[in-house]
Amino acid sequence: MEVKVGLFGFGNVGRAVARVLLEKERFFRERYGLSFRVVSISDTSGTVWLPEGIDLSEALLVKENFGKLSAWTNDYEVYNFSPVEAVKEIEADIVIDVTNDKNAHEWHLEALRDGKAVVTSNKPPLAFHYAELTDEAERRGLPYLFEATVMAGTPIIGLLRENLLGDTVRKIKAVLNATTTFILSRMEQGIDFEKAVRQAQELGIAERDPSGDVLGIDAGYKATILHCVAFKPITFDEIAVKGIAEVTVDEVKRALAKGKRIRLVATIEEKNVRVTPEEVSGPLTVSSNENVALIETDLLGELLVKGAGAGLKETASGVVSDLVKASLKLRAG
Template identity: 80%
Template structure:
């Protein structure tokens, strides 16, 4: 049995979902992989709880639910005011997990790698702007740097591109990668105006309080950038073309429906060319609800369609936890 020390950054919806999976599938990890996970630190915006012997995850979840912040846990644990970079250097962990939205997290990702730690993340901007530096650092140090949950949550499109299509040359990827825009456009197809469709998405927790990153295409652009980096070569978000759905009109939606098509925010990824824009689509790309889809065209396999949930805490935790297992096995040499 191999014990693996984990350091968790982010204890919002996704972080708590990861904790719940680690609790609920403890026996599976032991029996199937010979792994026992010990979470030695958890950080949220209020501070870092650190216990080398291992944190009681059930208690951590209860504190967060009842008080909304880990810093309320002062009776049982000391709460440290580390910066993330200080935490990854100070805390003795083998795998660092980043499920935050910290745009500057690439700095402490590098710090973790340089300190000999593997890293698992669902955080998109570090990869969308610093992929080459981060992945290069991990490769030089022979450390796992895994990011399945950055694109399509737990639907394993990154794994397919990185690990499975090794003899194929990818020609093109066309994908619908943002659940919020799909929801809004689906509601517009039902006759609901744009503003009310966005409001419904917010009420259901599909859209953020500030939904501009989704509606302007930024989120899909981050994901498309990462797909290009994996399928072809490193680029940055600044090199791609992005147009969101804010200018899509009700009349355009109706005309598309009359032609048997739907408007979706589509990412087109070709070597040296990434663009995100609304398109009329049919077939596999005409997804609904919170589904994402990627159509991968290769020279040998032809057309591969991968479709699944692209959002949600549980779905994202699926990708994160899978990467935690992979990272742990890689560090073990298993």
């Protein structure tokens, strides 16, 4: 079965997804009987659209050499569509959103109304519009998949949505933001907060504007999504969030003296979600780019899910896994 794909976002994650599709083409064909034809790629400079399929290796070369798809003028026409126009105009079976467009829920809805499945790693649409998006998808019998929004490719969403179907989740405790873990680990070595943030930026671990991470917003989005999946839909506005900006080296050292570490912890219970720095020991004391979630259910007791929560290949793993899942659902009708 050939699946037509529209790819929105061609930054680091978008390109990582394109590389997986290119390098594992034979694997997808032999294992699942699927071949993916990418018919459009959009970045902030424009949309390249070719119904017979875009050469992904060429697209990667253009983006890496010129920094923007609009530089690709000799072989391809570059369209200046808005995302909503692109979704309406381009004939695709599945739309992939790996942008960080905060208003993407508008064009996700447009895609679903247009009969297209959606796969996304973009958190704000779900953190603010989960009920609307999943209801629309259900009404139309279309996949709307978002594994990579929480813990990159570590499959916590699939676990909660598809596996623990007889269990009642009581509580989830999780460390969901790798940037704050890196900063707090540096502070354990006596480096102050500002310097630790600068080091994270130099290594490409923190954004130029690190506020989304250090103020707890990113972890808050992810915790909101986990509540929506494990319990029922809420929005980011209904949760309590405190980041790590006020944590001092002294506090970090005091925790270490007690055999504990400070981590930014999300606690998710029904109708109660909070993100705050906490002293932890045991499985929640992750380091580097690892994320961890401790899921407590009535039947299974405690389940520990631990794995990479950041990284390009790791995020691409979640996105591509959802792409395969969505394709198989479409094929099954």
